[in-house]
Amino acid sequence: MSQNGIESTLSASNLPDEQLQPSVQRAWTTGILGTGIGASGLITADIDHDGTVEIIAGGSTSTFGGNSFWYVLKPNATGGYTQSWISGLYTSSISQISAIDTDGDGISSIFLGLGDGSIVVYDGKTLEQTTLLGPTGSAINQIIFADADNDSVDDIVVVNNNNLFIYDASSLTLKHQLNYGAGDVRVGNVDGDAANEIVLSSGQVIQLNGTTATVEWTYAGGEFGSSIALSDVDGDGIQEIIGASAWYYITAFDADLQSPKWQINTRQDIGTLQVADIDGDGVDEILYGDGQWGSIHAYDVKTLTEERTINNPEHGVTNIAISDLDGDGTLEIVWGSGATSTGPDYLYISDLATGTQEWQSSHLDGPFNAIDVDDIDNDGTQELVFASSRSNSSYGDGIVSIVDSTTHTSEWQSQSNFFGGTTWTGIHDVELGDVNGDGVKEIVVATDRLYDGAIYVLDGQTKQIQNSYFYDQGAPMQSLAIADVDNDGTNEIIAGGSRAHTGAPGVYTYILDARTGAVEWKSINLGGYWSSISEIEVGNIDNDEAQEIVAINNSLFVFDGKTHQQWQSSFSGVTSAHLHDLTLDGKQEILAGTNSGQVLVVEGQTFQTQQSLQLGSSPITGLQTYDFDEDGTVELVYTDSTSVGIYSLKHSMTLWKSEVLGASVGNNNSLMVANTDADGKVEILVGTNYTVVEFEVGQLSNPPAIAQPIPNAITNNGSEFTLDISTSFQDPDVDDDLLYSAVGLPSGLVLNPNTGIIQGTATSAGAYTVTVTATDTAGLSVSDSFELTVFNLIRLTPGKDTTIGTTAPDEIEGLAGHDLLYGNQGNDWIKGGNGKDRLFGGSGNDLLNGDAGNDDLNGGIGQDTLDGGTGVDQLTGGAGSDVFVLRSSSGIEKILDFKNGVDRLGLANGLTYEDLIITQEGSRTTISDVNGVIAKLWRVNVSLITEVDFVAV
Numbered sequence: 001m002s003q004n005g006i007e008s009t010l011s012a013s014n015l016p017d018e019q020l021q022p023s024v025q026r027a028w029t030t031g032i033l034g035t036g037i038g039a040s041g042l043i044t045a046d047i048d049h050d051g052t053v054e055i056i057a058g059g060s061t062s063t064f065g066g067n068s069f070w071y072v073l074k075p076n077a078t079g080g081y082t083q084s085w086i087s088g089l090y091t092s093s094i095s096q097i098s099a100i101d102t103d104g105d106g107i108s109s110i111f112l113g114l115g116d117g118s119i120v121v122y123d124g125k126t127l128e129q130t131t132l133l134g135p136t137g138s139a140i141n142q143i144i145f146a147d148a149d150n151d152s153v154d155d156i157v158v159v160n161n162n163n164l165f166i167y168d169a170s171s172l173t174l175k176h177q178l179n180y181g182a183g184d185v186r187v188g189n190v191d192g193d194a195a196n197e198i199v200l201s202s203g204q205v206i207q208l209n210g211t212t213a214t215v216e217w218t219y220a221g222g223e224f225g226s227s228i229a230l231s232d233v234d235g236d237g238i239q240e241i242i243g244a245s246a247w248y249y250i251t252a253f254d255a256d257l258q259s260p261k262w263q264i265n266t267r268q269d270i271g272t273l274q275v276a277d278i279d280g281d282g283v284d285e286i287l288y289g290d291g292q293w294g295s296i297h298a299y300d301v302k303t304l305t306e307e308r309t310i311n312n313p314e315h316g317v318t319n320i321a322i323s324d325l326d327g328d329g330t331l332e333i334v335w336g337s338g339a340t341s342t343g344p345d346y347l348y349i350s351d352l353a354t355g356t357q358e359w360q361s362s363h364l365d366g367p368f369n370a371i372d373v374d375d376i377d378n379d380g381t382q383e384l385v386f387a388s389s390r391s392n393s394s395y396g397d398g399i400v401s402i403v404d405s406t407t408h409t410s411e412w413q414s415q416s417n418f419f420g421g422t423t424w425t426g427i428h429d430v431e432l433g434d435v436n437g438d439g440v441k442e443i444v445v446a447t448d449r450l451y452d453g454a455i456y457v458l459d460g461q462t463k464q465i466q467n468s469y470f471y472d473q474g475a476p477m478q479s480l481a482i483a484d485v486d487n488d489g490t491n492e493i494i495a496g497g498s499r500a501h502t503g504a505p506g507v508y509t510y511i512l513d514a515r516t517g518a519v520e521w522k523s524i525n526l527g528g529y530w531s532s533i534s535e536i537e538v539g540n541i542d543n544d545e546a547q548e549i550v551a552i553n554n555s556l557f558v559f560d561g562k563t564h565q566q567w568q569s570s571f572s573g574v575t576s577a578h579l580h581d582l583t584l585d586g587k588q589e590i591l592a593g594t595n596s597g598q599v600l601v602v603e604g605q606t607f608q609t610q611q612s613l614q615l616g617s618s619p620i621t622g623l624q625t626y627d628f629d630e631d632g633t634v635e636l637v638y639t640d641s642t643s644v645g646i647y648s649l650k651h652s653m654t655l656w657k658s659e660v661l662g663a664s665v666g667n668n669n670s671l672m673v674a675n676t677d678a679d680g681k682v683e684i685l686v687g688t689n690y691t692v693v694e695f696e697v698g699q700l701s702n703p704p705a706i707a708q709p710i711p712n713a714i715t716n717n718g719s720e721f722t723l724d725i726s727t728s729f730q731d732p733d734v735d736d737d738l739l740y741s742a743v744g745l746p747s748g749l750v751l752n753p754n755t756g757i758i759q760g761t762a763t764s765a766g767a768y769t770v771t772v773t774a775t776d777t778a779g780l781s782v783s784d785s786f787e788l789t790v791f792n793l794i795r796l797t798p799g800k801d802t803t804i805g806t807t808a809p810d811e812i813e814g815l816a817g818h819d820l821l822y823g824n825q826g827n828d829w830i831k832g833g834n835g836k837d838r839l840f841g842g843s844g845n846d847l848l849n850g851d852a853g854n855d856d857l858n859g860g861i862g863q864d865t866l867d868g869g870t871g872v873d874q875l876t877g878g879a880g881s882d883v884f885v886l887r888s889s890s891g892i893e894k895i896l897d898f899k900n901g902v903d904r905l906g907l908a909n910g911l912t913y914e915d916l917i918i919t920q921e922g923s924r925t926t927i928s929d930v931n932g933v934i935a936k937l938w939r940v941n942v943s944l945i946t947e948v949d950f951v952a953v
Contacts, residue, residue, distance in 0.1 A: 022646055029083070034690070038335070039066070044323035047099050047108040064339075071083050094115075097111070107123070141182065148187050149176060155167060159200065180206065186198075190238065195207050217258045225242075229241075250263065264299055271291040274287040278307075289318075290312065295309045331352040364391055369669065371687050372385050384402070384405045386430070392416050396421060398426050399413060406676075418465075423449070428476065430444065442457050446477035446480045447477060454468065474502070479532075486562045496551055499531065506525030507528075534553065577593070577623065580634060593619070597617045641664070672686075704730065707728055715791070718763070723759075726757070748761045749761075765808035798816040805821075807824065808825075814835070837855045838856045841878070844860075857874070872891050877903055898940050900940065905950045906951055919942060925937040
């Protein structure tokens with residue numbers, strides 16, 4: 001994830017080789033538009049080059065303050081707009097959003113200026129972060145695209161309160177930094193010369209040519225305005241500076257005359273300034289929005305009279321954008337409103353010519369604690385039903401939304417006064433189920449009516465309120481379940497209450513008749529005074545004839561669905577629960593999440609804690625289970641207030657965890673796992689403080705494994721070499737293809753990534769450690785290493801030869817004759833051939849093979865292997881841990897310096913320790929078998945030689 005909490009590639013952490021890693025992708029997100037809509041920027045542009053104009057804006061999760069997230073809106077089939085993408089929450093507020101096509105390919109880059117001075121750049125098509133610039137020292141006030149340094153190439157121009165920064169638009173490298181700051185900046189020709197000027201709202205006009213900056217004018221009256229624009233308002237071919245003060249005045253300046261030109265008096269404070277030709281006469285009009293209530297005003301710059309007024313239904317205007325949004329040839333005006341009051345915030349779209357409102361956004365207030373999925377209208381496809389807590393800055397009811405779970409198109413959304421404007425504590429839960437036995441599922445909503453407990457039942461097809469039930473005073477309903485808890489053949493509604501004020505009688509769990517809403521049973525007062533039943537789960541945990549109700553209110557409470565017998569846990573800090581038969585004994589266990597990051601597995605009959613899983617240190621706010629890999633063992637899906645993760649019960653670790661999604665993630669009952677769209681993949685749905693997020697979980701991939709270690713290999717310099725390493729790897733997933741890569745191969749050898757065959761002719765002798773990695777289609781991998789020795793081949797004559805090897809590994813072949821062979825340095829392989837040969841390994845780990853004849857072998861320094869071959873040979877290991885090779889019926893090996901506990905005796909050609917006869921002859925130990933003497937160890941007592949001194953070779 002980036003440092004600003006934006007979506008990034010999802011990955012598993014610290015996975016062992018045997019672990020499974022799920023392929024998880026964010027499939028869909030929707031959320032609030034927030035408050036202060038467009039305060040950091042309001043853009044209308046086809047940012048992804050798909051032929052439709054998008055709206056890009058920022059929003060906030062708090063009533064006042066800077067924007068903390070941003071989003072993209074796309075037109076929908078009903079003439080409105082739908083969020084197509086929403087960012088994560090930024091730790092530093094968003095102060096400016098700009099969309100710039102830096103390379104002319106039709107795809108914009110989205111530039112976000114942040115309060116800490118950083119600039120984050122996103123690709124307009126993929127909406128993935130591409131660049132991070134800064135920080136520049138203080139909040140970014142403006143980002144524009146213009147030729148600021150007069151090199152005939154447009155630049156990225158950035159200003160904060162202290163400095164002006166000019167970046168190369170292609171490389172985003174800093175070209176210039178000027179020590180002039182301002183709240184706004186524009187670039188244009190404002191004095192009629194051949195060059196552009198940089199105009200700062202603080203009152204400076206600067207010309208930058210190359211690296212030379214000249215201040216051409218400093219307005220003696222101070223700043224030009226809080227915000228500025230450039231436009232040729234008098235038709236003289238030179239742009240004028242238009243400056244809007246915070247209050248009462250919009251002033252035009254002639255920079256060529258270094259003088260104010262004219263001024264418009266406004267009725268009140270000015271929220272935003274824009275210039276655009278709205279009537280097609282070739283001359284821009286000045287548009288501004290009132291800072292409080294009021295309207296959007298358009299002024300004719302020739303007559304300085306108000307040409308047009310568009311009513312603003314809400315409080316103040318944050319920003320204005322003008323565009324032909326729907327491609328009908330007429331302009332629309334878009335503006336954000338409501339930021340300057342505690343009331344609702346909306347985005348408005350109106351026809352610019354007539355002022356007729358075409359669209360108004362809805363103001364939803366998170367968190368989204370209520371989510372469920374089912375086919376509520378019997379159309380054969382599932383619907384996703386979710387509810388915001390409140391609306392209209394908490395002045396309106398929570399809003400229930402229904403979207404098609406496959407296409408995510410909106411099917412229905414309630415109005416902000418759907419429940420009469422009386423859900424003062426918000427909507428806390430929704431459950432879908434057939435509560436009246438008519439074969440159609442209803443939407444059951446847990447909330448309040450003026451603080452009193454309330455449950456509303458909505459018809460799944462008509463979406464109208466079918467029944468309204470009201471309960472204890474001051475006791476909002478917090479949680480719901482629908483089940484036949486007493487096995488009488490009809491469903492009950494099980495509800496958990498809370499306390500909103502001192503008039504409430506208590507905090508209870510209720511069993512309600514699903515058809516009538518009548519209370520069938522109510523628990524005793526549960527939990528603390530100011531508390532709530534945050535979650536209800538129903539299942540058979542003891543395998544009796546009735547189901548049990550599991551309720552959470554800091555502790556676990558369990559009620560028999562028929563007898564209502566109660567059990568309460570001795571432990572507290574419970575934050576979530578889920579029921580699942582983990583042991584496959586027909587009884588569900590209780591999985592209880594705690595505020596310390598644990599999940600406790602509680603047996604349903606004895607209520608003993610069978611297992612404690614530590615998933616982290618943050619509260620576990622939601623729990624679900626699903627067998628993603630269909631291996632018979634479920635995985636645990638959990639939320640921890642900020643993220644959602646998948647935990648392997650088999651391997652006792654987290655397989656995957658999302659980026660930070662926000663706050664209140666998975667709270668109450670806002671985590672679901674289901675195959676919502678019948679595509680064979682499972683979805684995870686989770687609510688946060690400002691979004692509903694859907695992840696799609698693909699096939700869990702088993703990592704490849706090592707079938708057998710890659711054997712060490714040898715070759716000669718200049719010789720053809722082939723080694724198939726694919727047989728050393730296997731992948732349990734039948735659909736996976738492995739790709740191979742290698743590190744450490746000598747020059748001349750290459751690995752085919754598809755076949756796993758190493759092939760070629762090595763061109764450089766040496767000892768190489770080669771590491772081969774096999775990677776599957778999910779990106780999981782396993783590696784193995786082997787030693788590859790490339791010898792420098794020295795082949796002598798059949799006569800009597802003397803040679804000294806190189807510093808590289810050598811393969812020296814003496815052939816026939818009495819040879820004198822020196823390995824020198826390197827790990828050498830020296831073969832005497834026929835004749836009475838003398839072999840010296842030198843330094844390095846050498847293999848000395850005397851072959852036929854009575855030979856003299858001296859290993860030298862290193863861990864050497866000495867094999868005399870046939871004949872009576874004399875072997876001296878030298879320094880290091882050496883192996884002396886013994887064979888039956890091959891002559892006698894005279895071993896002159898065997899060091900017990902350091903050197904080893906290698907048994908070749910099937911010879912075993914049991915075949916040996918070991919005796920003492922004077923100061924020597926003799927080793928024989930039935931065929932005669934094999935070896936003699938000089939100055940070694942027979943008592944020292946045991947089975948541990950022998951190895952098979």
